Amino acid sequence: MSEKEPLNIIITGVGGQGNVLLSQLVGRVLVRGGFHATIGETYGASQRGGAVMSHLRVSRKMQYGPLIGEGHADVIVGLEPLETLRVIAQYGNPGVAVITNSRPVFPQAVTSGGAKYPTRDEVATTLKDLSRRSWVVDATDIALELGPPILANIVMMGTLVGSGLLPLGAEPFEAELRESLPADRLEMNLEAFRRGIAEVARTA
Amino acid sequence: MSPPEIKGNLQLRADVIDRGLCALCGACAGICPYLVAHRGRIVALDDCAVERGRCYAFCPRVATDLDAASNAVFGAPFDTAPIGRVAQVLMTRAARENVRSSAQYGGTVSAIVAFAIERGFIDSAVLTKSDASVLPAGVLVRDPDDVLSHARSNYVAAPTLAAFNREARREEVRRVGVVGTPCQALALAKMRASPLENRNNVEKLSLVVGLFCTWALDLDSFTRFLAEKTPLDRISKFDIPPPPANVFQAFSDSTSVSIPLDEVRRFIRPSCNVCLDMTAEFADVSVGAAEGVEGWNTLIVRSERGRELVDAARAAGVIETDALPDENLNHLKGASLGKRRRALANIRQTTGSDDDLLYLELCAETRSRLLAE
Amino acid sequence: MSFGSTAERTIDMANIATFEKGTSQLLMGNEAIARGALEAGIGFAAAYPGTPSSEIIGSLAEVAKDAGIYVEWSINEKVALEAAAAAAFAGVRSIVAMKQNGLSVALDYLMGLALTGTRAGIVLVTCDDPGALSSTEEEDSRIVAKWACLPLLEPGTFQEEKDMTRWAYDLSEELKSVVLIRGVTRTSHARGDVEVGERVPPLRQAKFEPSNPLEFTSLPAPFKHLAANQKIDKAREIFESSPFNWYQGPDKPDLLIVTCGSGWFYSLEAVTALELEKSVGILKLGTTWPLPEKLVREHLSLAEEVLVVEEIDPFLEGNLKELVGEDPSAVGPIKFYGKRSGHIPVAGEINPDIVTAALARILDIEHRPVQPQYSQKALALTSQFTHGRMVGFCAGCxxxxxxxxxxxxxxxxxxxxxxxxxxxxxxxxxxxxxxxxxxxxxxxxxxxxxxxxxxxxxxxxxxxxxxxxxxxxxxxxxxxxxxxxxxxxxxxxxxxxxxxxxxxxxxxxxxxxxxxxxxxxxxxxxxxxxxxxxxxxxxxxxxxxxxxxxxxxxxxxxxxxxxxxxxxxxxxxxxxxxxREKPAYKMRIDVERCLGESCGCSRLCSRVFQCPALMWDAEKGVAAIDSVLCAGCGVCADICPSGAIIRETA
The missing domain is CATH 3.40.50.970 (Thiamin diphosphate (ThDP)-binding fold, Pyr/PP domains)
Incomplete structure (x- = not known):
């Protein structure tokens, strides 16, 4: 891909989904690949069911600040569909590319029975309408095939890498997983990562 | 007349509890997680969102059609006669002396309830127990020998029907009797009449023994008052001896205190002031003291069920009967009518209208007869 | 003592002690501060946790054995500061970190310490939380520097977080004073690439040896107060040539932005977004108390309009105005913009959009941050779904x-x-x-x-x-x-x-x-x-x-x-x-028993109890359990009025 300056990526989800870790892994691989990377994170709700968002800014030239301006996201990665919609509404633009997990984490307004949660089709259609490219991926289902549901974040990392939206290929990410993970969890995570890559290739 | 409108938990709280009309019968408690009886109050733990609730349908202090309630119990509309529907009035007492001495008056209630369990009229009974701190509550009794240990009255309102709601769920309970006050008998009749999906097993209700009642006391304020007079944990019995004594007595093992009745009346639940019913007109049989006849009860047989039980108990020698002297019957009718009249006057004073009878929703005929009595 | 927590550490991330000198590492701002302290050869670190400061001492704790340092969680911020000061008095460089309200707890001791001074270097990092993202209140702790006569540093980049911390120890020992470093959520809890330097092991010659009987007391107070003021004068001199203060922009700007901390990146982006590189200059200050007066006057005299960009209180803004007020003729007439003028909000976080809007307003430039048509369409399509998420207790809490x-x-x-x-x-x-x-x-x-x-x-x-x-x-x-x-x-x-x-x-x-x-x-x-x-x-x-x-x-x-x-x-x-453990129970709903919305339940579990793992299946009219969220605590089985929530031993 052509490198945008800076490349603005937002990774979003709900507290407890491994959002922070995902942004850290991606940022770390990029820094090792010679890029400047800045990540701004919302922490307050990171483990208590609140909306969580990481702003990741990537540049060959310089370090950028930790916050992306409204309407200036280039890539949105959503671990949770409703959060993806929330972020695209605030940070999207016609040129944005979006990948979202399909598995809902229902907000209280929905679990307690009052409010409507969008169907998978409604999510897909809305994202298609608002982006230049979009994917809806069953990352949690894939994760549950392989192990715990939190693995969905590594599946989503695979989809992000597989989509070609990052200026780096799969190898450095696999190398990073090998380095950061204990042996007993490595294979499961590598498999999750590869399933993510395959998933966007399949729907390309 | 269309049936009274059944509303939900929030409206029950607004119409009854917040207005001080709660009789603490317990009918609304124990059927859901929202309303519970605790230390002399019905407590709303959370807001329920159901729009038509059993709590509202069962409550004897809201949306009450006496004809519908009577139809559910007797298969006939409400009888506006001074002591309600009557098949027979007797003077009775337990045959066994030890029953009489343990009970409040003649021991009739204990005797016939124990007998009813023994003979399989019912397999268990919901009675009212009070523990050392005068904290009354309903209790399910399955063994006839246990009946007597709950024979006393302490004149404090008890949410006995919460125990019915709770205990009738048990599979082994199939035919249950309830001993209760007039408001509780009315609530049970409303349960039977309720058009809502019931689920509180009212079909298992096989006998209602009503207790005469002129009023009941508020637990919290009364016990605080009483505690200043005598240690609560030593009290073994309360009594209100017949006029002209005009006192309330609390007995402990060695001593007793007598409190002028007027002082005690301050703690009558406001709900009792709008209650029309002294003799438990919706019970199968109703029992009270036989005024002026030491050691005897007055017993009103009202339903076929009640007649069967009383006849069998008499035949079995469990109770002794005698004719109630006319003078006593007339006095009873007068007292009952007096309570009804006072209540109607209080109701109309509260609403400021002859049309709005607070919790009573009556057809024109019943209404005019009731007001004419 | 705060809302908000550190990231899930399911993967072992940076070990800040073992980085190779000269490599570039992705570090959280707090980790960069911790690394700076290690490069300064600290031996002692203490804190009570408080978001967004916790990872400073937390990351040092994780590497304490590798680095040969002592790290403790003290029972509160005051004790942490006291313990760290003791180490410094005995010649061991120390660091103590806290969030803004923690500083209030430590303040009683800090005021005495400020007069007393120190022997070895001691740095107090205070992390403010603009917008109270993880706090129960919003406050600006910088005023304490001025109040207590302490030098204050505000890092604006990730590299500075490390480098400033490293340098703060030299400054502390030169002045014999505690040095304050102020972070904010967006510098402490953001990550950026940092080139690391050499780590220095701590000296192992701790000894408490007062040079005079009152050296480590605040007495005589007026004398020590005077000395503290003199330390500030000395700091002012040192700050004149600090590499943490710089100017970027044209020689003669139409408007000068003066900024510090998180404001640096936002200001830079605002100038770039509006393509004002040739007309707007940015004076970025890293040493914000005392202000390097000559440097500041010099730059203020370049422009007639000045916008001050900073988070929370108009601390820098007020100090600039004070400075100008001392000798207005030295800088000429200046129109100030900032919090007092309403261009930068006095509460909540700032961000690039806010600074851009302020700049556009001052310079009367047409600026629309987003394409309005897209924005309207996006809102129309999403707003029916984007229900808020209340932060609440976790499943199983x-x-x-x-x-x-x-x-x-x-x-x-x-x-x-x-x-x-x-x-x-x-x-x-x-x-x-x-x-x-x-x-x-x-x-x-x-x-x-x-x-x-x-x-x-x-x-x-x-x-x-x-x-x-x-x-x-x-x-x-x-x-x-x-x-x-x-x-x-x-x-x-x-x-x-x-x-x-x-x-x-x-x-x-x-x-x-x-x-x-x-x-x-x-x-x-x-x-x-x-x-x-x-x-x-x-x-x-x-x-x-x-x-x-x-x-x-x-x-x-x-x-x-x-x-x-x-x-x-x-x-x-x-x-x-x-x-550590798998869930105690596997929970399921007996749909036959579930009373749902009807009388006797009214959805007690999903509507009232509200564990996030309890859901309402509106189509079937029964409760449901989100097996991904459920922690298997089993409590909901005890609230269900109809025994429909089944607890099975997992």
Missing amino acids: PHRATFWSIKNAIKLDGRNGFVSGDIGCYSMAVGPAGYWQIKTMQSMGSGTGMACGFGKLAEFGFTQPVIAVCGDSTFYHATIPAIISGIYNRANFTLLVLDNSATAMTGFQPHPGTGRSAMGEPAPTVDIPTLCRALGVRVEETDPFDLTGTTDKLLDLMRDDGGVRVMVVKRECALVRAR
Whole structure:
């Protein structure tokens, strides 16, 4: 891909989904690949069911600040569909590319029975309408095939890498997983990562 | 007349509890997680969102059609006669002396309830127990020998029907009797009449023994008052001896205190002031003291069920009967009518209208007869 | 002492001690500060956790053994500062970190320390939380620098976080003064690439050796106060040539932005977004108290319009105006823009959009941040779905069960009892997560301190039962003195210690109840019930998952009017437990039994109890369990009125 300056990526989800870790892994691989990377994170709700968002800014030239301006996201990665919609509404633009997990984490307004949660089709259609490219991926289902549901974040990392939206290929990410993970969890995570890559290739 | 409108938990709280009309019968408690009886109050733990609730349908202090309630119990509309529907009035007492001495008056209630369990009229009974701190509550009794240990009255309102709601769920309970006050008998009749999906097993209700009642006391304020007079944990019995004594007595093992009745009346639940019913007109049989006849009860047989039980108990020698002297019957009718009249006057004073009878929703005929009595 | 916590550390990330010199590393701002301290050769680090500061000491704790340093979680910020100052007095470089309200706790000692000075370098990092993203309040701690005569540094880039910290030790020793570093959430909790330098091991020659009897006291105070002012004058001189202050822009700008900290990146982006590189200059200051006056005057004289960009209070703005006021002729007439003019908000976070809008407004430039048509369309398509997410107790959290019992006990008691609370995960009980039960919340331990007052109002006709709550970490931090005060003064209240065996809100740091030190070693345990019994009060203990038992005990305690009563409500934090164990139960719904919306239930579990794992299946009209979220605690089975929530041993 052509490198945008800076490349603005937002990774979003709900507290407890491994959002922070995902942004850290991606940022770390990029820094090792010679890029400047800045990540701004919302922490307050990171483990208590609140909306969580990481702003990741990537540049060959310089370090950028930790916050992306409204309407200036280039890539949105959503671990949770409703959060993806929330972020695209605030940070999207016609040129944005979006990948979202399909598995809902229902907000209280929905679990307690009052409010409507969008169907998978409604999510897909809305994202298609608002982006230049979009994917809806069953990352949690894939994760549950392989192990715990939190693995969905590594599946989503695979989809992000597989989509070609990052200026780096799969190898450095696999190398990073090998380095950061204990042996007993490595294979499961590598498999999750590869399933993510395959998933966007399949729907390309 | 269309049936009274059944509303939900929030409206029950607004119409009854917040207005001080709660009789603490317990009918609304124990059927859901929202309303519970605790230390002399019905407590709303959370807001329920159901729009038509059993709590509202069962409550004897809201949306009450006496004809519908009577139809559910007797298969006939409400009888506006001074002591309600009557098949027979007797003077009775337990045959066994030890029953009489343990009970409040003649021991009739204990005797016939124990007998009813023994003979399989019912397999268990919901009675009212009070523990050392005068904290009354309903209790399910399955063994006839246990009946007597709950024979006393302490004149404090008890949410006995919460125990019915709770205990009738048990599979082994199939035919249950309830001993209760007039408001509780009315609530049970409303349960039977309720058009809502019931689920509180009212079909298992096989006998209602009503207790005469002129009023009941508020637990919290009364016990605080009483505690200043005598240690609560030593009290073994309360009594209100017949006029002209005009006192309330609390007995402990060695001593007793007598409190002028007027002082005690301050703690009558406001709900009792709008209650029309002294003799438990919706019970199968109703029992009270036989005024002026030491050691005897007055017993009103009202339903076929009640007649069967009383006849069998008499035949079995469990109770002794005698004719109630006319003078006593007339006095009873007068007292009952007096309570009804006072209540109607209080109701109309509260609403400021002859049309709005607070919790009573009556057809024109019943209404005019009731007001004419 | 805050909302918000560290990231899930499921993967071992940076070991800040073992980086190779000269490599570029992705570091959180707090990690960069910690690395800077290691490069300065610190030997001693202490703190009480508080978001967004916790990772400074947390990351040092993780590498303490590798780096040969001592790290502790002290019981509160004041003790942390005192301990760190002791190390510095004995010649060991030390660091202490806290969030803004922690600084208030430490302030009593800090004022004395400021006059006393130091021997080895000591750096106090205070992390403010603009927008109160993880706090119960919003405040600017920089004013303390001016108040206490202490030099203040504000890093603007990730590299500076490390480099400034490293340099702060030289400054501290040169001035013989504590140095303050102020971070904010967006510098502390953001990550960026940092080139690391060489790590220096700490000196091992600790000795307390006053050169005169009063060296390590604040006496004689007026003399030491004068000395502190002289240190500030000296700092001003040093700051004139600091590499952390720079100017970027045209020689003669139409408008000068003066900024510091997080404002640097935002200002840079605003100038770039509006393509004003040729007309707007940025003076970025890293040393914000005392201001390097010559440098600042020099740049102020370049422009007639100045926009000050900073977070929270107009601290820099006020100091600039003060400076100009001293000698207006030196800089010429200046029109200031910033917080006083309303161009930069005085509350909440700032961001690039806010700075861009301020710049566009001042310079009267047409600026639309987003394409309005897209924006309208996006909102139209999404707004029906984007329901807010309330932050609440996790699935399996003991606090939900506790507040359920508190709610019920207060209702049953019927005397309008209420809860005075304080800071911790359980603070969320001010909202729906804890059924709105906590009614006061100000500072660590304040629930109990308030109860000391509420509990003495009987003679004024007050009849409500008073319940205070505090967490286990908060108990040690600030509650013990309040309990003793309550006992001594015969205040009438019940204290519930919500012991989840963790400083959960800030990231599960150990504390005196956990049996483990900051460096992972076994540690003595200060047992809360034992301590309270030793104070002579009635103490009950309960498992919050026993709803009936907890409610009954609390009801009994509320009716016991005998002074201070304590109930320790103990159950481990579900997140901590989940790291070690599988869920205790597998939960399922018996749809045949579920009463759903009908009378007798009215969706108690999903509508009222509101565990996030309990859902309402509107189509089928029954409750459902989200197996991904469910922690298997089993509590919901006990609230279900129809026995439809089934608890199976997992």
